[in-house]
Amino acid sequence: MGKKFNVALALLLVASLALTACGGVDQSQGDGGKQVLNLTETQEPPGLDSSKTTDTVSFVVLNNVMEGLYRLDKNNEPVEGMAKSVDVSKDKLSYTFKLRDAKWSDGKPVKAQDFEYSWKRALDPKTKSEYAYMLYPIKGAEKFNTKKGKADDVGVKALDDKTLEVKLEQPVPYFLGLTAFSTFNPLRQDIVEKHGEKYATEPDKMVYNGPFVLSKWNHNKDFQYKKNDKYWEKDVVKLDEINVSIVKDMNQKMNLYSTNKVDFSALGEDFTDKYQGKPDVFQHQEASTFYLQFNTKDKFFQNAKIRKAISMAIDRKTLTDKINKNGSVPAGALVPPVVQGPEGKAFRDLAGKEYVKYDTKEAKKLLDEGMKEAGIKKIPKIELLGYDSSGAKKDQEFIKEQLNKTLGIDVDLRPLSFDQKLKLESAGDFQLSYAGWGADYNDPMTFLELWVTGGSFNRGKWSNKEYDKLIKKSQTNPDFDKRIQDLVKAEELLMDEAAIAPLFYRSQLYLKRPTVKDLYAHPFGADFSYKWAHIEGK
Structure with missing residues (x-):
């Protein structure tokens, strides 16, 4: 990747003003202050349609606004997400997932049919998904994707709203880890079909089932996450808001960090000596x-x-x-x-x-x-x-x-x-x-x-x-x-x-304020998870 890059001075000013308007980082505890994380990204997310996207920037966004059957934890092990449990057959060719009671950001329930639709959509040759091959371990998946089989023959089926059956061609030792990858996310058929080619191009043209929702997206400038109050494990999510400035120039990133405008940012090679030995340095x-x-x-x-x-x-x-x-x-x-x-x-x-x-x-x-x-x-x-x-x-x-x-x-x-x-x-x-x-x-x-x-x-x-x-x-x-x-x-x-x-x-070297806790980096799939992150002290 997959994984996981120069903007004008005007962009720096806009980003700085936007961050100032948000009040910077409110790190107060116990007084009703918001938990706000400010960070930088190098590029605009090229696309948030999980069936089609291929880039590391989009994968980070999708990892934090969506959730598959499993997600990676702090130890980079797959843990249950939308799946409450799974029963694996003795020959390891059949997986039966039971879904937990979870909702989309518009209040509708997450169903097994959302997974069946999403996976078959990614495999449909008409979708032209470059990541369709990720689903090939599933029985009949490759044949459908290469126009040699039918969608009905693909080994993924919603037995009822809360039961998803998956049959594999051969045992795959890493299959549960695969389901944490963005291509395996569920999708709402009604939302995808409503927006067509514009699906997932704006925050209001998609729905979310992850820890956060995408609340703002000023293309090529910045975007913002907010806590998803419909998320099944919302009590674990401590951050109220995440503000992301798209900044390509490393000098500008360092200026934003040194002036306390952001809490987490890539560390440029020209600044490594300055920060050597400091607790801010975070190696991924x-x-x-x-x-x-x-x-x-x-x-x-x-x-x-x-x-x-x-x-x-x-x-x-x-x-x-x-x-x-x-x-x-x-x-x-x-x-x-x-x-x-x-x-x-x-x-x-x-x-x-x-x-x-x-x-x-x-x-x-x-x-x-x-x-x-x-x-x-x-x-x-x-x-x-x-x-x-x-x-x-x-x-x-x-x-x-x-x-x-x-x-x-x-x-x-x-x-x-x-x-x-x-x-x-x-x-x-x-x-x-x-x-x-x-x-x-x-x-x-x-x-x-x-x-x-x-x-x-x-x-x-x-x-x-x-x-x-x-x-x-x-x-x-x-x-x-x-x-x-x-x-x-x-x-x-x-x-x-x-x-x-x-x-x-x-x-990669990053700068992360010591007050930012439990922001987890992953060597596989999406680079970062913000689900467990929080601001502690000042």
Whole structure:
């Protein structure tokens, strides 16, 4: 991801005024004062339709205004959400969920039919959900999504208003964790059909069943959450209000934090020395890998040796230690160290190695060999798609300098807003892209299934038949040890052909006031949960 970027001075002034109007952070206790949390986000949420959204910003919003059968707790374990209980058959192919008495924000009950409708809507080919494959463990799901089966044959059925039956193709050890992911959220059919294409584009064009509701949304400026008084566990939710300012420039973020306008914000690399050792520093160890995505339909990037040359030309250690300075570490493979295999063992330990190294001499050699094989006599100018946030721009400028210095490649940087970049990548309208993916759940499949031929997130169009076979087999293999061995082989194939150039396993530094308690960060799925957060003291 999946997971989980410059605005004008005018935006800073607007954000500051908005926060001032809210009274800043009222941290008083026992005197009727509101519990208010102010924070920053880097980008506008591109879309809040849980059947369609694909980005980390939207996932955080959905995680806090919606709730699936399960949600992740402070220990990143799935705990009951809308599900009151679950009965799992002995063969682990059938799950029968009993729903608790819960309501939508308009007072109507949350029903099992809301889950059946939502899941089948995500699978419906007409929806064009890029995350439909997440539902493939369900019996008949893939056939329906690929127009080879019917919706009625999909193994999800509301037996009554409070009972949801789910049948799987094969046992899936992480299935309950999957149901905490946003694509598995319930949806109200009447609301979705009422608003059509405008569903979830404004706060009043959706309903909510999570801890908060989205009360305001000034696009590309700010948005606001308020406590959902219809939430089934509302007594646990302490925050009355969360104000989010969309600020791309790191200097502006730091100014908002240092002047007490926000309580939680990303910490820029230029400010790490200033805050080193202070209790405000909050490190979020993500299950995320950042990489260069090659468009293998582009003539220059069709050759694996050229792709390998570019990967070898980048000094990842300097990138993480001198540019990022946030705890990220160099990546030599796709799956990050946080992701586990069987019995809680790290997948990286099971794989036994990293595949990419920094080697300028070998990079030059491979570039020459690759160009001869491809019949390319002159190095073309390359456009690199990237993000327009200040931190990402520095990464991209470093990559540009490295490729020019070592390989003589002239790189044009094209920094874009998050949603603009996603649209171009989805359309295949790029040569090289600075990208990243955060884990949607705790299993290496969340990374490795991205690069199957024809996959919705395989935006570089790399293809390998043996890789496809290994992934397909592993999606339904009940022998979990053999499954992991096949996934290790698949990653090795991906790296051997340099489908991507891994850069770093990301860790992020944030500033969080010591008075903000129980704000939980997750390495998988949505980055943050505010359900349990509260302000304590001053």
